[in-house]
Amino acid sequence: MKSNLKKTTLLLTGLMVGGKLFAQSPDTTAAGRDYVKPFSGGSQLRTWSVGVNGGMLTPFTIFGTNNSQDFKKPTEQIGYGAYIKDQILPSLGIQADFMRGKVRGNNSLADNAGNTIYSQYTTNINWSAALSANITLANISWRHEKPFIQPYLTLGAGNLNYTPKVTPPGGQETNYKTTGNGSINQVFIPVGLGLKFDLAPGVNLDLGYQVNFVEADNFDGLNYGSNNDRFSYAHIGLEFALGSRKKPQMATHNPVASMRKEYLWENQQTKTALQQEIDAEKAKNDQLRNDLNTTNANLAKLTTDSDGDGVVDVNDKCPNTPAGTKVDGSGCPLAKPVVYVTEEDKKVVKDAIKNLEFDLGKSTIREHSYPSLDRVANLLIDKNFSLKLAGHTDNTGSADLNMRLSKDRAEAIKSYLVSKGANASRIEATGYGQTQPIATNKTAAGRQANRRVEFTLY
Structure with missing residues (x-):
């Protein structure tokens, strides 16, 4: 237990440090990093994201009576997962989940003679893949420009590949399934809830809890009774939005704030337009002044001979020749005759x-x-x-x-x-x-x- 707690602490520390590193370089624009022109369509938002997480796997869940499960004493184990999500609506996303880890329990139910059937089971989750709907419950706020917390629910279905192993009292651990490599493929239903916290634009801290209903009673290696097995996964992770950092993430975007900015800008348009007209007239006057100065400078060049070689600057192709140098009509020094040693x-x-x-x-x-x-x-x-x-x-x-x-x-x-x-x-x-x-x-x-x-x- 202490070893699992230590691993979990290191995992949480790594995720928090990673989140802080991403939060150190926020994406800002002159209009505000979460502004999107109202009714401009989903192309102005980031809809795709990926997430990584890690946490604890246990056979006990918040649903049903845990004492009626096949094994009475759970042992928490490390699990980890990842997902990719497409936010198709502000409050609805479709995500593909992946998870691995171990689930373990001790002290199984007794047989008809009152003897404990198994002292322990360990199920390796080789892999699981599921497609889930992610429902964001509160991403629109009339009081704040950008909501900080997004509660969510998830519901999906997928396939679970696992290898259950059981240990009889005083015996050796063996695979529940004795054929092949001992692994089993089974359909499962993941149901979850959680909270996401905005760490930086496009970076969210994800705290979640998920109950996985296995459509079989052999997940724990003991096919006993009429109830299917289930296990839970409590996790912490980071979500990263994909795409241009100049675009806000749809799941955390507050369209009300963008509408408010648009309203305030419209009230300033008249004043801005008038100031632009004044600035344009000033620019025209400055241009006329610059043109006059340029004309006077060009006239001065027609009579100016800066290097005193007899050729005015406007025609002088070799300016700044030394005093006394003989030059041609373009102001360049005359070539000296070549003298040979005879x-x-x-x-x-x-x-x-x-x-x-x-x-x-x-x-x-x-x-x-x-x-x-x-x-x-x-x-x-x-x-x-x-x-x-x-x-x-x-x-x-x-x-x-x-x-x-x-x-x-x-x-x-x-x-x-x-x-x-x-x-x-x-x-x-x-x-x-x-x-x-x-x-x-x-x-x-x-x-x-x-x-x-x-x-x-x-």
């Missing part, structure tokens, strides 16, 4: 490399190198070429000293060319020291070849 240009550079000499161990350029360097400077000025200078040394002396010497010699050449009018931004001077030899440093001729400054013209 063989004659390369010869000027080769002569400068050939005639280039420095004082020993220094970055001082000797005077006889000046004429060929002057021709390089004129080439850079006339054709706006760029030049890369790369200084190199042999391996005589330390690596740090050679790196500084190669850098200083390249910089010395750059300084000389700039002094002759060349653009400093187009000259790059780099020192590589002894890291990039082009000949062996083991001979004097090789070391002489490695002491060089390379000119790259582009």
Whole structure:
């Protein structure tokens, strides 16, 4: 009993937590989440819903005399179920139910000799399927916009598949039906009542009680007397409406509230229409003002030259050109002529490399190198070429000293060319020291070849 009570408590807690999670994100609209235009038809409401539930199964019911049943002492067991419902009318829905669980009882009636026939029975409800009518008793309220509680009744019929097992006093549990797998199919009549509470739009808490009348006397494994067996199912569950969350659920919808909203809105239509006319006139005036401002701005563009390139803005396809830039008729910079490095240009550079000499161990350029360097400077000025200078040394002396010497010699050449009018931004001077030899440093001729400054013209 304690184990069943614990299972039931966990089941109820899970259902309540699930309901609260759904209730945290309600569906609201500007007109009110339960508003539907009166006489607009059922398409504006959610009619389909699904439900899940769990609770207690017992052979005792609220109908008849329980002492006359085949077993005198019930034992509550866990059951669970689900259903899908179509609300065809505000107060009438048709639902298909499914249920599983166990029913158990102890201490059966005595036989003619006064002996207890069975000490216990356990019936496994393998599955049950029923089609029921669900009648909502109070979903229309003249006092509240949306009713919170919906009492309901259910009545249906279906098929029950169950496996009864009985235990004689001091004996072993056996199947009542000894053939096949021991299961029995039988018609049953479910009758129920309950209350549904609105947790959130389209989410309802379902508290129900159902008595199931089995059309046979073998449900408890004891075919005794003339009465058919029955059992009850007390449950708690959640119902979820299907469809768009913008639509209210038909079973919980209060059409009176929608009619009241419609009445209040009609009283406001005259005032709203008048305000709309005033707003429309204001909008026309604002549009005329905007059109005038646009016309004045367009006229100003005909004489405005923002970047001062001689082309007015309305015709300028390249606005914001730098000052002094030569442009064409559309205001775009004129393309610069492409200049190529010719063989004659390369010869000027080769002569400068050939005639280039420095004082020993220094970055001082000797005077006889000046004429060929002057021709390089004129080439850079006339054709706006760029030049890369790369200084190199042999391996005589330390690596740090050679790196500084190669850098200083390249910089010395750059300084000389700039002094002759060349653009400093187009000259790059780099020192590589002894890291990039082009000949062996083991001979004097090789070391002489490695002491060089390379000119790259582009």
